[in-house]
Amino acid sequence: MTDIRTPRLLLRRWLDDDLVPLSEIHADPAVMQRIGDGAPRSTEQTAQDIETWEEEWDEEGFGVFAVELLGSGELVGAVGLSVADAPAEIAGQVAIGWRLGRVFWGQGYASEAAHATLEFALQDRGLDRVVAVCRTDDRASANVLGKLGMEPEGTAQHPVHGHDLTVYGIDLTQYEG
Structure with missing residues (x-):
């Protein structure tokens, strides 16, 4: 089982007890x-x-990791990696993404967990590249991606919902840990 500890967070696999708190996050x-x-x-x-x-x-x-607050064990949200199936511009590539409970916004948890996940992808799992997409108007996610060293590489449109997206990427050679 792969656990990652950061100064404030534990990234781990999912447990049965995570369903209710994640459902509450997803209901917001x-x-x-x-x-x-x-x-x-x-x-x-x-x-x-x-x-x-x-x-x-x-x-x-x-x-995708379950992210819990060290000390309290409270579920903060989900951060992790998946093989993208859409949009076409990143299909088949490994993408990073996250969702955190609103009470945890603005405290640096997304950046902390995403940084640990990116390091895991590039250094532990030996991936050469990680991508991400976010809605063009999502400044908070774009800020996190910038902190990770990911650069905008182009635009796309969500194939089902039609949202304008910005595509980000980082190669192992660009990663500074």
Whole structure:
């Protein structure tokens, strides 16, 4: 089992006890507004997300981590890696992404967890490249991507929902740890 500790967080695989707190995060319209169609997700949809993420761990050797606050054990959200299926500009590449409970916004947790995840991807898992997409109007996510050293590489459109997206990427040779 792969656990990563940062100064304030534990990134780990998913447990049964994570379903309720992640469902609460997914039920918040503010959290979900820039993910997929922007709609909150049900407990059943959240359970499917966790199942999908765990399957990716088993198949790829990486996936989306549960992120908990060290000390309290409170679930902060999800941060991790997945093989992108869309948009076409990044299909088949490994993408980094995150979603955190609103109460945890603005405290540097997304940057801290994403940095640890990027390091895991490039140094532990031996990936040569990681990409990301975010809605063009999502300044908070763009800020995190910038802190990771990821550079804008172009634009795309969400193939289903039509949102304008900015595509980011970083190669191992650009990564400064």
